[in-house]
Amino acid sequence: MNIIVCTKAVPGFVNNPSVPDTHDRVDYEAGSIVINESDDYALEAGIKLAKKSGGKAVVLTCGSLAVQKVLQAGLGKDADAALRVDANLFEPTATARALAAAIQKQEYDLVITGVESSDVMAAQVGVSVAEMLGVPFAYAVTEIEPGERENTIRITKELGFGKKQVEELDLPALVCFQTGTEPPSFVPVRKMMMAQRKPIKTLTLNELDAGGQRLSIEVVDIFSPKEADTAEIIDGDPETQASVLMQKIREVL
């Protein structure tokens, strides 16, 4: 089974966010760049399944040169190849179009993404890519294995409210992987250094015929959320705080 894993580099923390006059993104200083959490789980599951089924795993991302680190992490975890779409996109649909166009140029049976990125928090890209590729999809997947029938996979996904559902999907398919089941492994420094020497293929939006998209959302403003009008902050030393809190708790019990 040939598997493409879509990953995103996200900022560990953010300083001085602002909206440029073009209204097409949020600018900020990123404290550090890390792989998005659910994408890390997706990567782990994808590489494992590709190996188990005798196929290849390709790790894919969309972003500027600065985000290559996530691809190197993928190579360090033994992905067979890495691919970057060279574009800085904020709008989930635009990102999905770029990724779908890149995926269409590859041979694949399965695409795995994470459920949601920690920066834009849209939870939109994975399923959008599936629909653009015209393949069946499942969201919030926690387990994945080859199906009993040929050209299928068997997945377990969360339905919410403590329920899970087991489904069989025809291949090719796309699944959005949820955090949780198998903790992502750390890449040893030596392997990471070797991964940094491996080639990373780059595609531009022009090469993918995915450029020049009209903006469908405009970013107007970015701000810290309103101060809560409900929360009463209790100050003092821990003993004082505990005593006030206990009083508040006893009031309602």
Place this chain on the structure above:
Amino acid sequence: MKGDILVIAEHRNAVLDNITWELIGKGRSLADQWGTRLAVLVVGSELDALVDNLKSSGVDLVIPVQHSLLKDYNAELYTTATAQVCRDFNPALVLMGYTYLGMEIGPAVAVRLGGTMVSNCCELEAEGDHLVVIRSVFGGTLQVKTRLVGAQPDMLSIVKGALPRDTPAARDAVVEFPAIDFDEKRLRSRILEILAIDTGGIDITKAKILVSAGRGIGGPDKIQLLRDLADALGGELACSRPVADMCWLPAAHQVGISASTVTPDVYIACGISGASQHIAAMRDSGRIIAINKDPNAPIFRVAHYGIVGDVLEVIPALIEQAKS
């Protein structure tokens, strides 16, 4: 951009989820502002009671998609049904929950219709010719105001509990059953089994007091401290998703839209930053107490009482107080 509005209803065990009422309330006020119609789409296999309920909910039109194939939730069929109803009814705006349903089928329907989807919204208003929404970014520490300027329909998924639950005056709603052709042979996904998460006899939804652990407590060795507090207060232990993911506590303790929704009298969030999926499942608790080092943590926006500080300093003091 003014036009008809379609709400996608959510239900389980023949009961409509609260998000449906929240969406209908907002949809009604927008439709009144625009002078347009508000419809609600409900998908399932046995819908008679739900349709009766929705008829008097303040909508103009109820669109039930009823079929034996829709007994269990199949994302492929739901997408087909929703997209086709949207094509027939042609709404300018589609409202759904930022729930597992909205996350799974929303983007697929939006791509199929060529519409403009914005997810995870907590506020929406019509400003001039465009909809403007506010949504959380960067883990909820910041919010972005966004204007929708793309092709219609505009499709928004809204965080559960973010909108007030208005109850619009009932009106005489029309019920229209659309004819939808589900070609079973062309289905590319099949439901094999539905599983309930193993709770091991733990039911946190019945507890009056929950002491809830988040990643911010620092490590699995700190769980015992929280357990001591829960015991001293006569409550139960709960946790956020990362804590269950890292196996610091079994999944039966997890609070969130994927796991349990809880409404105890007292919810003590310890080192929980407050992802929207967590907040949506505990915000209706009687008293919410948040203890967190980060004063900007989103949990403080739903808490009644907050302590900005170290869980490890406050909890021992609290245990002493509870015992005295």
